[in-house]
Amino acid sequence: MDISTVLGLLLGVVFIIGGILTSGQIDSYVHIPSIIIVLGGTIASTLASFPLKNFLNTSKVIKKAFVYKEILPDEVIGEIINLANIARKEGLLALEEYAEELQDDFLQKGIMLIVDGTDPELVRNILETELIFLEERHMDGQSIFETMGTYAPAFGMIGTLIGLINMLKHLDDPSMIGPNMSVALVTTFYGSILANVVFLPLARKLKIRSKSEVLVKELIVEGLLSIQAGENPRIIEEKLKTFIPPELRKNYREHLEREGV
Incomplete structure (x- = not known):
């Protein structure tokens, strides 16, 4: 569960409700027809803008914003270095048995391409093409x-x-002007709340998730090609560490020291 997503949405709602209660009554902001216009209209126009299949996958996309198992780049570097050591000691063919136990389909696919003796340039093209389509699927969500x-x-x-x-x-009835004006503005209020508290933050969170996942997979591509080229594991480690920020490099080194590496 992503705490920041849940906490952000809850705090947004709490602060807005708190602000309302300090200056008025909450029931003044509840208007069912306005909710129907804003939420119903938004859903209808979005449905008209995308293929039905993409729209129906929205629930899966929302799940990624709330439930996400983050793959840390420093952990992937450790995995790649382990693979490099195996390949250096036992040869590339020894990686096939190791790949069968992996849960990462992308890493497993890359290893099998290497084991099969695929040309390095073709390996890069295949994996980078898969990355391109991965980014496009993420962009759809x-x-x-x-x-x-x-x-x-x-x-x-x-x-x-x-x-x-x-x-x-009802301009001829001054007593109706205030209530009707209030109802009119409530609809704008709903539109702004949904956009700035729910929809746009979720879109931003998904974009960050996608960027993080793509970075990890780019790291995997470079690592696998380095293994295929027979580079020294230490050289591979230094090369891959350039993909991650300095603070993560420090954490990675501390992790290796704890493991006695």
């Missing part, structure tokens, strides 16, 4: 929430216009 974040304020304005039209119909 991100763009759904970015689109919803764009449409929600727009439908908030549409709801406001509807409210203003209703208000203008």
Whole structure:
């Protein structure tokens, strides 16, 4: 479970409700027709913007924002160095048995390509092509929430216009102007809340998740090609450490010292 996603959404709601309660009553901000206009309109327009299959996968995309098992680059470097030591001592063919126990399909696929004697340039092309399509799939999920974040304020304005039209119909009754104006503005409020508290933050979180996963897989590609080229494990380690920030390099070195490496 990603604590920051849950905590961020909860704090956003809590602060908004707290602000409302310090200056007014919560029931003044509850208006079912406004919710229907903003949420229903946003979902309808998003559905019209994407293929049905992509839209139906939204639940899976949301799950990635809340439940995500992070793969740390320093752990992957350790895995690659282990593979390099095996290949150096027992040969590339020895990696096949090791690959069968791996749960990472991308790493497993790369190892099998190497074991099969595939040309290094072809190995790079195959793995980088898979990376490209991985990024495109991730972008599909991100763009759904970015689109919803764009449409929600727009439908908030549409709801406001509807409210203003209703208000203008009752200009002859001054007592109706205030309540109708309040209802009109509530719709804009809903649109802004959904966009800035829910949809856009989720899109941003998915983008960060994608960037992190792609970085790890790029690291794997370079590591596997270095193993195939027969490079020294120490050289491979120094090369791969350039993919990670200095603080992670320090943590990686401390981890190796604890392991006695």
